[in-house]
Amino acid sequence: MKKVICSALVCLIVGMVYSMSIPAKASTIERATWLWNPWSLINETPDTLNFLTEKQVTKVYVQIDHDVSVDVYRSFIQGATARGIDVYALDGAPDWAAPKGYLQLRQLLGWVEQYQVASPADADFKGIHLDVEPYLYSGWNSKRATVIKAYQSLMKEAGDKAGQLNIGIEADVPFWFDEIKYKNTYGTGLLSDWVQKETDSVTIMAYRDSAAALIPLTLHELEHGQKLGKPVTIGVETGMTAEGDYLTFYQEGEAVMKQELDRVYDQVKNYASFKGFAIHHTESWKTLRP
Secondary structure (H helix, E strand, C coil): CHHHHHHHHHHHHHHHHHHCCCCCCCCCCEEEEEECCHHHHHHHHHHHHHHHHHCCCCEEEEECCCCCCHHHHHHHHHHHHHCCCEEEEEECCHHHHCCCCHHHHHHHHHHHHHHHHHCCHHHCCCEEEECCCHHHCCCCCCCHHHHHHHHHHHHHHHHHHHHHHCCEEEEEEEHHHHHCEEEECCEEEEHHHHHHHHCCEEEEECCCCCHHHHHHHHHHHHHHHHHHCCCEEEEEECCCCCCCHHHECCCCCHHHHHHHHHHHHHHHCCCCCEEEEEEECHHHHHHCCC
């Protein structure tokens, strides 16, 4: 009788583990997500926190909107902190790599600095997470070297300020940044390598819907991160996109996403630089079919 009960209990525990977030096999890795709509937190903070807890999320990148009350951010972060979830200030746009794009960065940095000074410790942001994507800026094709240098200057300034504030600095990078070369006052090399060196951590936008396609897109950053002693998070997509079904798990659903990320985990878990997975994004993840 005891054996039957124990077996049932084991099955229940295993089932609970697999019903939670991704990947099922790893219990200590980072699980992150982008939250692009801070206005939703005005009325949905409890529901969002419950969702994040259910999915075992450990980090949230939250978009900064200057029109959203700082009290909304404080309330959300305090709730997240109580649940062991770190919150990073998220912002960025392609035109931040324009000639005067640094002004937008400085607005973000100034906002974060004022927020940190006025907030209790349990409401503090743990860092800044930049999603600039300079390749979408109009000058990328015609003046690429200039845009790359402006982007590097931007990242450098953000890193310096984050250091002054004693918080982390992270960045999203497309998987193909390891094919983009730069040669300027910042030196010579691959852009992805430079971003990894100048930040505390990167999240690779490795948007594919199978482990076989995902893994090759992350290996360079994982290997370079290992050399630098810098962590790397692998990002995947759950939203609907017109760019191709193979970019997202929108069609396949969460069960397939868990399965594929388990396979990725098995292949990359031995990299000391591998930190975990990030799901893009909270809103589409909430509606992703099982």
